[in-house]
Every structure is written in structure tokens, then in C-alpha cells.
Amino acid sequence: MTAPLDGIKVLDLTKLAPGPLCTMMLGDLGAEVIKIEEPGPPTGRRAQQAGAAGTQGPVNSFASSPYNALGRNKKSIGINLKSGAGKEIYFRLAQRADVIVEEYRPGVAKRLGIDYEQLSSRNPRLIYCAITGFGQTGPYRDLVGHDINYIATAGVLSLFGRPGQPPTIPHNLVADYAGGGMHGAIGVLAALVARNQTGRGQYVDISMMDGSLALLAQSFSSFFAGGKVPQRGETIFDGGIPNYNVYLTKDEKYITIAAIEPWFFANLCRALGREDFIPHEYDSSKRAEIARVFTEKFKTKTRDEWFAILSKSDICAGRMLTLDEVPSDPQVLAREMIVEVEGPGGQKIKQVGVSVKFSDTPGSIRSLAPQLGQHTDEILGALGYGKDEIDRWREAGAIK
Structure with a gap:
């Protein structure tokens, strides 16, 4: 079955969070993604970085684990980009590629001689x-x-938390994954569309800070219009009112309750047996009382008993699920957002599914995370290199 990005070749030079998510999304949508990895055991900062990323233990133990969703739908080739042979291979790959994604510090790619200009x-x-x-x-x-x-x-951080308390540090979902990885994927997809119009590729500069700030577009619009700086825990969307709270x-x-429209608030008050609160949704002097009553009620x-009641009464309510509960949620299952993929040896590996649903060209999980250098021979053979050459380069440490 055809996927949206069938025929698109992506070279992935990324390691941590935003880049791997970006290329995972492209791979899920059908692109051929080749991970370019450094051959040999990690040393120095690279070894420390592997540990910080949750890959403690054997070399690339988690990066190459079939459970690592960010490595799925990718092939792996081990190349030493500082070697002459490694650069030659990389340039040949780049000549045939549609997309390159990297997350080096500004200037590093240029120093390596593998930058966009080259x-x-x-x-x-x-x-x-x-x-x-x-x-950049x-x-x-x-x-x-x-x-x-x-x-x-x-x-963004200034908005997370309760009044009078230090900001709440969220998981690294905002800048790494939304600001960086998802904006990177959007940028690549938009550049592919532009290329169909102009015939030319281009440089896509993604900043995790920019992407995070862009998520606040509506918040900044309200600030620019009224000049009032929102205080964490005091707005309608972060716990400042009892009818949008946990x-x-x-x-x-x-x-979780999100009954911010008058009709939803009225339904909530009826379900809780406090119809007398209905006229006071916008009465700030009653909020403390309403919050106290709701808290006790x-x-x-139990959580599930309340959800069964509220979900049948046209009220915005949801159970706060922990990660061990999410895979069995009926909506998650119906949307195929937790799936089982056959791993090495036939074992079933659970992973998060593909979030973008297409009626005609669906994405899919076609393969699990590869071992470092698993596809080196296959990729180099497709580039026209012979076995003797490949063996010589492997012996010299230029490839794995």
C-alpha cells in the first residue's frame, strides 16, 4: 500500500529527542530513513551522552532496542565522517537523498565539511x-x-505551576518534541511541497526555542492586545478556575474537568447536585467556595465512577491515566495508538502508533530500531561499492 512519503530518501544524523522524533515521523509516513551512526563504541562525551539518553549498559543498548520507537522505520549505516572514505560515502548518499536532518551545534557541520553549502x-x-x-x-x-x-x-515555563509556587518543570515534551521534532517534520514536509513548485531544495532552520514560542501564539496575542502578563495557576486554562481543573x-x-462553556458548567453543577452554582460561573468571589465543594464532592x-457518570451527561471530563493504564484505554485501542509489532524472535513489541490517519495512504510501522551498522553492506552495495572495498573500509574503521 502506498504511503504519503514513498520514494523520499532521508539521511538522519541525529541522536537525541527532537531529531529522532522528526525522522521517525517521516519514516512512519513512508520515507526511507537511513541513520548515519558513528562506528565503534562511544567514547568521551558521546559515551556520556548515551548514558544521559537512557542508553546505559552495552553500546547503543537502548538506541538499538526494538522497544525504541524513535529508531523504527529506519536503516543503520556506520560511517566515520572524519575519514576520507566516510566522507566519500556520505557525499554519494547525499547526492541521492531528498532530505538530511541533523542537530549539530551551529558551525559543526561546516567544520566537518558536510554542511548545506557543500x-x-x-x-x-x-x-x-x-x-x-x-x-542558526x-x-x-x-x-x-x-x-x-x-x-x-x-x-512557556512561566505559565506552568500553581500560584505562589516555583514553576512546574514539565517532561521534555514541549521544546524537544513539539518545538523541535514536530516543527522539524513540518518544515521538511513544507520544503518538499515547495520543491515541487520550484524544483529546488532549501535549508530549513529549526530552533527549539522558536518552536516553543510559536506554541504560545494565542497567549501572546492576548498579552499584546491587553498588556496583562498571565500569572501561572491563575488563568482559565491552568487551574485558575474550579471548572477547568483536576x-x-x-x-x-x-x-479532569474542563467545563468552561456555560452549558457544560451547568451540566456539571447538575451532575454534582449543586444547581445553585450555575449562575455563578463568572463570579470570582464564589470560586473558592465552588472549588471547595467540588473538591469534597x-x-x-472513584475516578472511573465519576467518569462513567460525567461522560454520559455532556460534560468535558477525562480520567488522568498513568502510562501503565493508557494501553488498555478503549479509545486508545480503537484509534490504534498502542500497537504490537513483531520483533526479533517473534516476540510482540508494544509501541505508540502512527498519529496521523490517512484514508488512502496510511503510515505504518514497517520495521523496528536497527542495530548499529545493520544495513551498511546493503546500502553501500546499492551505491555501487564492491565487497572488497567495503571490507577494506571496515577493516580501517571507516565504516561498521
Whole structure:
């Protein structure tokens, strides 16, 4: 069955979070993704980085694990890009590629001699996507950082948490995955469309800080219009009102309520037996009382009992599920968002499914994360290199 990106070849030089998510998404949509990995055991900072990424233990133990969703739908070739043979192979791959995704610090690719200028002269149709923390320009471009630094600069972190408390540090979902990885995939897809119109590739500069800031477009619109800086825990969307909040239930779990429209609020009040609150949705002087009553009321039943009641009463409510509960949720199962894929030896491997649903050209999980260098011979053979040459380069450490 045809997939949206069938025939698109992607070279993946990424390692951590945003880049692998970007290329995973492209692979899920049908692109042929080749991971270019450094041959040999990691040393120095590369070894420390592997540990920080959750790959403690044997070399690339998790990166190459079939459970690593970010490695799925990819092939692996081990190339030493600092060697003459490695660069020759890389240039030949780049001449045949549609897309390159990397997440080096600004200037590193140029120092290695594998930057966009070098490659686009050989392949004018190449789309080159670079994902960095602060982007390729500006006074912060050379600063090191991680998710929390980027969302802090973008203003996102200032909105997370309760009033009078330090900001709540979210998981690295905002800058790494949404700001970087997803924006990278969007950028690549848009550049592919543009190439159909112009016949030319281009450089795509993705900043995790930019992407995080873009997620606040509506928040900034409200600020620019009214000049009021939102305080965390005090707006309608972060716990500032009782009808958009989380409540502890009888079984020490949480139910989420989002009854911000008047009709949903009225339905909620009726379901909780407090119709007298209906006229006071916008009465700030009553919020503390409403919150207190709601808090006590939700403690009288379990989370699932409340969900069964509220979901039948046209009320915006949801169970807060933990990761061990999500795979059995009926909606998650119906949407095929947790799937089982056959792994090595025939064992069933659970993974998150493909989120973008197509009626005619669906994406799919065709293969699990490869071992480092698993496809080196296959890829080099397709490039026209012979066995003797491949063996010689492997012996010299240029490839794995």
C-alpha cells in the first residue's frame, strides 16, 4: 500500500529527542530513513551522552532496542565522517537523498565539511533541516541548552505551576518534541511541497526555542492586545478556575474537568447536585467556595465512577491515566495508538502508533530500531561499492 512519503530518501544524523522524533515521523509516513551512526563504541562525551539518553549498559543498548520507537522505520549505516572514505560515502548518499536532518551545534557541520553549502552544490534538490536549541542566528546561537532552557526563554515555563509556587518543570515534551521534532517534520514536509513548485531544495532552520514560542501564539496575542502578563495557576486554562481543573477522587486518582462553556458548567453543577452554582460561573468571589465543594464532592466516588457518570451527561471530563493504564484505554485501542509489532524472535513489541490517519495512504510501522551498522553492506552495495572495498573500509574503521 502506498504511503504519503514513498520514494523520499532521508539521511538522519541525529541522536537525541527532537531529531529522532522528526525522522521517525517521516519514516512512519513512508520515507526511507537511513541513520548515519558513528562506528565503534562511544567514547568521551558521546559515551556520556548515551548514558544521559537512557542508553546505559552495552553500546547503543537502548538506541538499538526494538522497544525504541524513535529508531523504527529506519536503516543503520556506520560511517566515520572524519575519514576520507566516510566522507566519500556520505557525499554519494547525499547526492541521492531528498532530505538530511541533523542537530549539530551551529558551525559543526561546516567544520566537518558536510554542511548545506557543500551538499547543495552537488544536489540542488536537497532539503537540509538543522534542528538546534536557539537556531542558526542571534546572540544565543552558540549557547548550549536543553528543553527547560528553551521553554524558559520562550516564556512557556512561566505559565506552568500553581500560584505562589516555583514553576512546574514539565517532561521534555514541549521544546524537544513539539518545538523541535514536530516543527522539524513540518518544515521538511513544507520544503518538499515547495520543491515541487520550484524544483529546488532549501535549508530549513529549526530552533527549539522558536518552536516553543510559536506554541504560545494565542497567549501572546492576548498579552499584546491587553498588556496583562498571565500569572501561572491563575488563568482559565491552568487551574485558575474550579471548572477547568483536576480533582482527587476516592481511590486517590484524578479526574479532569474542563467545563468552561456555560452549558457544560451547568451540566456539571447538575451532575454534582449543586444547581445553585450555575449562575455563578463568572463570579470570582464564589470560586473558592465552588472549588471547595467540588473538591469534597469528587472524593465521594472513584475516578472511573465519576467518569462513567460525567461522560454520559455532556460534560468535558477525562480520567488522568498513568502510562501503565493508557494501553488498555478503549479509545486508545480503537484509534490504534498502542500497537504490537513483531520483533526479533517473534516476540510482540508494544509501541505508540502512527498519529496521523490517512484514508488512502496510511503510515505504518514497517520495521523496528536497527542495530548499529545493520544495513551498511546493503546500502553501500546499492551505491555501487564492491565487497572488497567495503571490507577494506571496515577493516580501517571507516565504516561498521
